[in-house]
Amino acid sequence: MTAYVSPFDDRVRPEQPLAQRPAELRGLRVTLLDIRKNRGAEFLDRIESSLQSAGANTTRETKEIFSKPAALDLIDHITNISDAVVEALAD
């Protein structure tokens, strides 16, 4: 059999389990992450109102630009201040 060199990186990283879903919203610290996609902020405004009505404590954070992964510092910061995150992905 001919031996080939694969262009793929066949290694896979261990699957990360989903975080446990909160049982209720009251008192929950929720960060709303605006990725700066067009009109994403408007969508988050509505979500934020609903969350606050349900008793959640909300915080808004913003990515540098929608087309790049979030900076690690921002991810760390959100991890430290939040129980849950809502991210508006696209317009």
Place this chain on the structure above:
Amino acid sequence: MAGSYQRSERVASGLAPALAVSGVALEPVTVESLTAGGSAILLFVNEECPTSALAMRRLGPLCQGWAKAGVSCTAVFEDPLEVALRVARRCGWTGHVVSQPPPYQTSDAYGLVSVPSAFLIDRGDRIIASVTGWDQAAIELLIRRAATLTGTSLATPEPALPLRKPGCSSKAALDPAVAAAMAARPDEDEMEEMFERGWTDGLPVVPPTEERVAKMLGACLGHTSLGPVPPAMGEATLERLAACAVLAGCRPAYFPVVVAAATAALDSRFNVHGQAVTTQPAGQLIVVNGPVRHEIGMNSGMGALGPGNRANLTIGRALRLMIELTGGGMPGALDRSTLGHMGKIGFCIAEDEEVSPWTPLHVERGYAPDQSVVTLIGTDAPQSISDHRSRTPEDLAYILAWAAASAWSTNWWPLTEPSVFIICPEHAEMFRAHGWTKQRLREYMFDAVHKPAKSLSRGETTPYVHLSDPDTEVYKWASPAEIILIVAGGEAGRYSAVLGPCTGMGSQIVSAEVDPR
């Protein structure tokens, strides 16, 4: 249940030998890791064996359910890992996949004479049961014993003919000369195999044999990494990049240019991540400057943006294959481009520095004229600009500039990302004859294209237009610096071209020097 030829003392004593295998996980695969949930089933197989395929097809769909009950199921291939993954995928195998290299030490340690062979191992490393060949009743018994070990019930394969089928020789039990003869399979169509492996952009590719990749690498060290390739972050080792260059059809002499292009593309300032996944059509234009253009026979003349030149076409294709295959940015998968454009197959041009009246692109960007440099620019597809009748440089500059008025979108003014103008030699000659510098042309083009904000307010427009007084003149570009001028094309004909920008990505133009070997 059938017995097997016992060669290993450990097997003879009922204990599972250690595994000398590799898988896709970053962690080593051990008996302990596989039995951590309760117990493990090892199914030894190889690609050539129809009974192995039968066993994988019958058991493969059940593996995921068994794993949830604490019974891991692993196909142990006597084939290279990439072959193993392909065969497993084709057979619907949902368990782990591992591979062992010749001389198949693990098969030998388990005393294999044939495949498929299944072993049930408990958490104490004890071999509880084994089955050789396909034997429906024996397999059901093995699965029931696994269920007993974990205290659960496990699904068994639906009985289907054949209920029994002998296996094939394990490669560990073959005479090396016989194994070599079996490995030679001249009837296979390796071109079709490349499609089956998914190693293609949709066009036929050159199979990346170890010999071809070694020639492509030359003195480069294959394990050297250029970093992760977005969006899936596969690592761009030089060996993988060389495999992409072979697939693309590059000659080894092109590889330093491919490496420079990959280096520039992976510079975070270029943001290939955003470009690779966007719904925009954006492709990655490679502009080559300096002596390497002539050394590898690039075309900067007739048909410079079209077909006909191996270096131009394959260098651009190699970069795209790196993004698509190593980086996972394949259209329809992580590449979400609505339409794309043909430049996403490969988009590489050489500037005609000898015909150009101006400073070449790489010198504008701070390199010496005798340096060979690639420059990466995220761009849309080319739009041709025909002008055969302008008689002054002012008129020609006006025509060229206004051709870009609808670049990106009709009323999207100003553009804050670069538009690339490929100026053909006859148009360039007009500017040379009248003593126009590149900067003068750039500034004239910038000044030429403007409209009052009120005429740009229909449909989609920019926040800048929205915020402007209706009578304020808005320019097409934010500054003259957004106009990139490159000379290329055939000596006859008055057709230049403009390539619109990739917008909203924060993508910068990035250059990298070609490392002479």
